[in-house]
């Protein structure tokens with residue numbers, strides 16, 4: 123799959139305007155994109171990053187990282203996804219960066235999503251849906267999600283079986299066993315639960331363009 127990810131990432135470079143400040147997401151596909159950004163002959167001015175991990179990669183590639191408050195609206199955001207449906211609605215947050223990803227997607231005129239073919243689905247939900255929660259609300263949010271969806275929220279753990287802590291100091295619940303027939307309604311309903319910071323459903327702000335790497339490469 124890494125070849126397909128690389129091909130999608132390299133295609134996305136064609137959408138990047140030299141001299142601009144762009145939004146950059148998180149994950150292994152985006153790591154290929156940052157690598158390609160670093161090799162661009164006409165450099166970008168800089169990037170707004172969705173995670174500490176991507177900020178580190180960007181700086182290592184010689185790209186300045188900007189605060190979104192200082193840049194204002196962005197023309198372009200490039201990020202990967204965990205699932206993508208035929209309407210370009212996404213599940214994101216496998217890398218626990220969903221909240222900043224949502225903020226940058228909202229701030230950007232154009233959102234280009236770069237994926238390998240395994241990410242394409244007809245109905246979202248096979249990939250557990252990530253929800254970032256304020257620590258004290260973890261159990262409350264889990265109970266409300268279970269009551270609402272009948273699907274099981276699981277507190278995400280790291281390799282040492284400690285709760286994963288996001289760059290914002292919060293926790294992640296992954297909702298297993300969903301078949302999301304109305305992504306817009308579910309995104310809105312989960313957002314209403316007190317203690318939810320963000321849900322990894324990108325339906326209200328879906329991708330504008332999806333580049334599916336591989337042979338042949340496809341642009342949706």
Ligand code: 5RP
Pocket residue numbers: 147148149150151152201202203204213214215216217218219220223
């Ligand atoms: C991070 C994300 C990533 O975009 C998503 O997990 C895809 O990652 P990868 O490109 O490694 O498959 O949403 O929060």
